[in-house]
Amino acid sequence: MLKATIRLGVLSLAHNRDSKQTVKSDLFSYNSIRQLLPVLFVLTVSLPCGLAQPPILDVATTTKSIQGLPIHWGKHDGAILESNGNICVFDQADVISHRVLNSPFVPKNLATVKVELQAELGNRFETIVSGPYVIAAPSGSTKQWQDRFNALMAGYMRYFEVRGWPLRSPDFPLVVVVFPNRSTFVDYSMRESGMQANVASNVVGSYFPYTNRCLLFDQTTSGLSSETEATIVHEAVHQLAHNSGVHERLFQNPMWFVEGLACMFEQREVYDLRIASSTIETRMRQNYVQQLQALLQDSVSLEQALTSLIASDDYFRVDVQQAYAVSWAMTFYFAERQPEQLRTFYGLLSQRGLGEYTVGDRVADFRQAFGIDSTLLSVQLQRLFAPHR
Numbered sequence: 001m002l003k004a005t006i007r008l009g010v011l012s013l014a015h016n017r018d019s020k021q022t023v024k025s026d027l028f029s030y031n032s033i034r035q036l037l038p039v040l041f042v043l044t045v046s047l048p049c050g051l052a053q054p055p056i057l058d059v060a061t062t063t064k065s066i067q068g069l070p071i072h073w074g075k076h077d078g079a080i081l082e083s084n085g086n087i088c089v090f091d092q093a094d095v096i097s098h099r100v101l102n103s104p105f106v107p108k109n110l111a112t113v114k115v116e117l118q119a120e121l122g123n124r125f126e127t128i129v130s131g132p133y134v135i136a137a138p139s140g141s142t143k144q145w146q147d148r149f150n151a152l153m154a155g156y157m158r159y160f161e162v163r164g165w166p167l168r169s170p171d172f173p174l175v176v177v178v179f180p181n182r183s184t185f186v187d188y189s190m191r192e193s194g195m196q197a198n199v200a201s202n203v204v205g206s207y208f209p210y211t212n213r214c215l216l217f218d219q220t221t222s223g224l225s226s227e228t229e230a231t232i233v234h235e236a237v238h239q240l241a242h243n244s245g246v247h248e249r250l251f252q253n254p255m256w257f258v259e260g261l262a263c264m265f266e267q268r269e270v271y272d273l274r275i276a277s278s279t280i281e282t283r284m285r286q287n288y289v290q291q292l293q294a295l296l297q298d299s300v301s302l303e304q305a306l307t308s309l310i311a312s313d314d315y316f317r318v319d320v321q322q323a324y325a326v327s328w329a330m331t332f333y334f335a336e337r338q339p340e341q342l343r344t345f346y347g348l349l350s351q352r353g354l355g356e357y358t359v360g361d362r363v364a365d366f367r368q369a370f371g372i373d374s375t376l377l378s379v380q381l382q383r384l385f386a387p388h389r
């Protein structure tokens, strides 16, 4: 029997317009996600194991018909990976019948997903296929989004290729939906996530690991600032990372690494192929450097933050803004100063498979990959980011 633990969340970036500073928050606080989002859950279940290919199930519930790979079949609920990449979660109480199909699981192709997305969104949107992307945007604006996403992907792929990370092609089309304005983005995000709560006013984009969709809204009317551009990149990198093997959607990934990586790419000098040369200073994201300064002066608190982030994701509930900044600092430090060890760490994560990522395992993997503890790491971060202490 295979113990499967699935943890899926909403990854999103908020842009605080008032302070002209990028601040981070998850679309809804972690506590409210736990209460409101049926898909953010930790399931510890038993799945039939020993099958090279899991059976494809056809499940009829009181509200819908679902076909796909069963990734969780529990006493109270179940989860099925559909051929468009969506993970559908349902209550067992709603299941009317289910049967195993003989047909193989084949991910939907780009053309099919494009047609379905166009039908779903209606004729106010234009839907195009570009590379692995299916992009829907207000009519007339798809070209700019296509160019933007393709440029980012080229830079992202190149970044990891030159560092020897064996990326894989996405298993499913990467769906990006750009809404014409904030209110349509909010409405759709609420429906997509099954949430009732209000979306925080400063959230400007989301990536949903379970639907695998990147959602944004067009802010060109209010001027596309560099911070807005950073938001787009942040969400797009979440999607790329979860579809190229850097993170696995069904695994528990340390949040410091997931958010740290997306935050690192917010700085164009990290990935943009049009920038001929860069230095470690120009690759730093200054708003995080500034946000870290107080913590860098306080060795005890810094070490505590690092210890917490290495062992669990709890720090994101304690101080979400600082958690993003410290996660960025950790990822940036390792990417710049210990790139081989960061690749080793990624290798350990990708081999884990389904299962709960315990505190003990997280700490052990971190030590094995990087060979340092939070005490030494805190000294290194102080040296790199607060050189004039």
Ligand SMILES: [Zn+2]
Binding pocket: 011, 012, 013, 234, 238, 258, 259, 262
């Ligand atoms: Zn994020």
